[in-house]
Amino acid sequence: METWDAIRARRNVRSYRADNVSAQDLERMAEAGWRAPSANNRQRWDFVIVTQPDVLVELSTVWRGAGHIASAAAAIALVLPDADDEKTRTTDYYDLGQATFAITLAAADLGIGTAHASVGDQDKARRILGVPQGHSVAYLLGVGYPADRPLKPIVNPTRRPYAEVVHRESW
Template sequence: MLDVIKNRRSIRSYIDKSVEENKIIEILKSAMQAPSSKNSQPWEFVIVDDKEILSQLSKVQHRAKHIKEAPICIAVLGNKNRFLKAGKWMQDLGASTENLLLEATNQGLASCWTGVFPKNKVVNKVKITLDLPGNLVPYALISIGYTNEENEYIDRFDKKKVHRNRFKNT
């Protein structure tokens, strides 16, 4: 198993250190390598490093407070102009977001996924904060930065959740 998969964790504490631009680009390259339905690639991204905007994003919902302390936050957005089938874009953005998180870990950074979609109240707050056009739907906010927090592998494999051929409640 790849170490980056084993070591990825949601980390919400960051130190005061900027994230290098080359690392941000590598993270976004990985996000855009995700599979997408009919290769629609419905994603767009906004990199936020302005402290005032980070503070505003930290207030869009109760589980977003940590965004204020992060040096950057990447807003993962769905572009409605590229939605080919209803619902498929959410799967595409989920795959893109996971790639983004894994590459952040690969780059030696901490990150945390804060869900936005489908909560309309949160979606609208993010749209207003980022001044998004109508065709862009906020899907997730990913805080990224350096941390002093220790990250320890936790084995989450549970054989009881694995079934073969048919579901068998054991």
């Protein structure tokens, strides 16, 4: 898929086929996140790739909106070290957003769907994933092939009108 097509095809996918996602494709997605830009090239993130079905089911319980993780072929946990100040925390989350989009775009390019979920129970998430204290599991990405329809460019997305979002020269 061309980059522009992948951007237009990417959507949140929370219902997955039973097919596994290859280790090679999971590594490609993780590498996309690893290559994402970060402030001063700090790269304070870590990624944990999970494919064991029992662990995915357990991870699905760390947040009320994470139920799709249970039926995903895999999940990628996005982990950050705790920040000492608000500026670092804000920068880290901005950087993690860039890494997340790189991962989801690489997935879309492969025809693989993703959907993010927050993590409410940090202690449980850290225990499940073996994440050390002093770090937080910021988000989970469910990963799998869409159950309903394959990814393809969305011609008329359900978005705020472009002309309302994009301003030129001033507001």
